Amino acid sequence: MQDRIRTLRKTLKISQNEFGKKLGVSNTAISKLENGENSITEQMIKSICREFNVNYLWLTEGEGEMFSDFPETILDELKSEYKLDDLDMRIIRAYLSLDEAERDIFKKYFSQIQTDLEK
Structure with missing residues (x-):
């Protein structure tokens, strides 16, 4: 291993x-x-x-392929269920590639936008 x-x-x-x-x-x-x-x-x-x-x-x-296609399957299901386009998928993949600190920054920014829209 x-x-x-x-x-x-x-x-x-x-x-x-x-x-x-x-x-x-x-x-x-x-x-x-x-x-x-x-x-x-x-x-x-x-x-x-x-x-x-x-x-x-x-x-x-040591059996099978190195990488699993499981997450792609989940993303494909989300794309189908919520009728997501290519931009939506790029946004989701970009978010998933962020580390924890970067996600926290994004969430704070998004929360502020949401608060502003609710006013």
Whole structure:
């Protein structure tokens, strides 16, 4: 699994620091995972899968494709159910790609717009 974690990170073209930041751990923790110095917890496995859209079986067993299409399926369902156009989808994808701090800024901005519209 340590090799698959390294492969994933390199496929995403991000540093150990960036990878760890998304998961809430240090680059040292990621380095130790990749080098087999620390074992990976089930919680970390699930975090990696959720954060980077990784196929759980690929990460744990090396089976199947690296990335899961599950989130795209959910987005496709939203697009259909709410009749979203391409701009709507770009907005949703852009929001989902933000980190927590950036989402907080966006939510504050959006809340202010909503308050102004209600006046």
